[in-house]
Amino acid sequence: MELRHLKYFLAVAETRNFTQAAANCFVAQSALSQQIARLEKDVGAVLFSRTSRSVRLTAAGELLEPLARRVLADVDNAQAALDALAGLRRGRLRLGLVQTLAGSVDLVEVMADFHTRYPGVDFHVVNAPSSEMAAAVLAGGLDVAVVGLGSRQVPDGLDHRLLGSDPLVVVVPHDHDLADHDVIDLADLPESHQLIQFAEGTGLRRQVEAAFARAGVEPGRHFEVGQLYDMVQLAARGVGITVVPISSVFGAGSAAGPKGNGVGPGGARVLRLADKAAVHHVSVVYDSKRLAPAAVAFLDVVERHLKHPSV
Template sequence: MDLRHLRYFLAVAETRNFTQAAANCYVAQSALSQQIARLEKDVGAQLFSRTSRSVRLTAAGELLEPLARRIFADVDNAQAALDALSGLRRGRLRLGLVQTRASLVDLVEVMADYHARHPGVDFHVTNAPSSEMAAAVLAGDLDIAVVGLAPRQLPDGLDHTVLADDPLILIVPADHALAGREVADLADLPDSHQLIQFTKGTGLRRQVESAFARAGVEPGQHFQVGQIYDMIRLAARGIGVTVVPHSSVFGAGSLLGPNPDNTLPYGAHALRLTDEAAVHTVCAVHDSKRLAPAAAAFLEVIGRHAVKE
């Protein structure tokens, strides 16, 4: 099985178009079609179902696609390992970063530290929901992902390092029934509350939903927002209540900025949760079976920045 054939196969699988795939690979469409035909002969199965209007993967094609991606990931890792024989002077790091601002782990400082140590390594950074990035590491499309998932929420087959456990807090407007408290249980929320949630599929969303499940209550009426800063401001203005990481509100790196008095806008109130398991866990995940030198070096650097209990 020729790697060139596999590369052409992936180009068609991604574009679902032979003409576009040929252009992306800088070859004539006829040549690409011939190479795909040879690959289909080698594997003994048709990989694409072609009509005048569409190109679809067959069952064999769907089986081959993730395997082909892992093969190319292994090839890249092999080249990186050979480069590392003379020191980590060059390479590529495909990095996924959590969408939330994890102030307990300053990822900008981590990347700056890593770049200072290994200036020849190129970053390819992806921002996506945590569950998607964890799956991408497992598939070999990312080397490392920093995700907002607890170890029990990670797919089987991934290794992880817990970087921080950030307690979740409840934000309520000034006139809310719970505003006079310092601590609350999520079950104490009135049935009529409206919950401001983070984007579906993110680690924070999963942690909040898990906290409500442990409290034995449904999240109730809710809507989602794509920025934690907006979630906090909307709750402060009385649109609803929200649950966010403590570090996004308080501390030098918080979204609200330096706040010596720990006050929230418009008199909003922050409450600690009685549920000690209600935390936003930040993990660095990788596949130890295919860990390139550039990725191993990044794990070492980020470990220096992890929040120690």
């Protein structure tokens, strides 16, 4: 019996879902299922009752659960003491970081927490389109990347963990024909509109284009801008309209600050979309088959902040 087997067992026991448990443990679902099967062979009992609709602990599983928690707690305490004594003294973390963030995880806080825990590890941070950063992780050029991709957009061969989702909104100047609306369809936009788009290859660009496709309309004339802040400011000045995650307009460090009252910078109007699928996803992607120690430690800090945002 290995400690990782107990960790995977508890992840399934907590989530009652093999797919979610695998994501929480940063492993492929097939690998987690194999390790659970190996644990069941080691203990000589079936630990989970599985159906197409549910996963439940068997009597043997219920007996093992508190024992497994006790064992892992003792290991965590021992590891914490050793980390305090030695720590991850040196290393390098090659991190890809998307410009658009979403969800309850503050990546700045995560990076600061990681640095506090492992001050000897050097950061090498790359900002690039999500597709490029995901490809770099797959090729071994980056250890970990936070990208604007949902689960269906992550390339094959990479593991991922969804960090959050953010509704897309339309930013229009204060005198736009639709400025007095609260909710619109993209099909409501005038055919002559000019769309201020994010760079090609980014996750946000894909999600915006997918939203226009669902609406059955072409995005229209557009030009690219490399900074979300500039996109919102240009829309406010009447250069065009733009579609961005709502946190890019409202929230700490955003164009308008933490207001959220529908009025953006310069009096621009921020309109919600009726399309509930118009959402910007942010995920952390990695290759669990070749994670460096610094990357493992970083993912652990990310997981701590997901479970306890105030950490």
